[in-house]
Amino acid sequence: MDQGTIGSIFTVIVFVSFVGVCYWAFSSRNKKGFDEAANLVFDDEEKKNLNKKDQES
Template identity: 55%
Template sequence: MEYITWRSIYTVIVFVLFIGIGLWAYSKGRKKDFDEAANSIFEEDELDNSKQNNTKQESKNNE
């Protein structure tokens, strides 16, 4: 087989993988997981704020 043939086969394989990843990412079953991942940063902020408030309360009690 020639170099051009191998390169053509490689291009087709990469294109099929690209389409497969696109279908996987936009499938209905994955939407819930991606929404949870997108909103997880807000949950971490809430946890950090509650920890800071607890620390401030503890330091006031020690005074």
């Protein structure tokens, strides 16, 4: 096997891996977990606001 063949095989492997990761990320079964992770920032802000209200009282 020469260098061109090895490079081609590596390119195909990387492409298949990329397609697999894209499928995993956009599949509907993982949507709930990603939505929860995306909203973690807002949950933290709500906790800070609650703490400020408790301190002001």
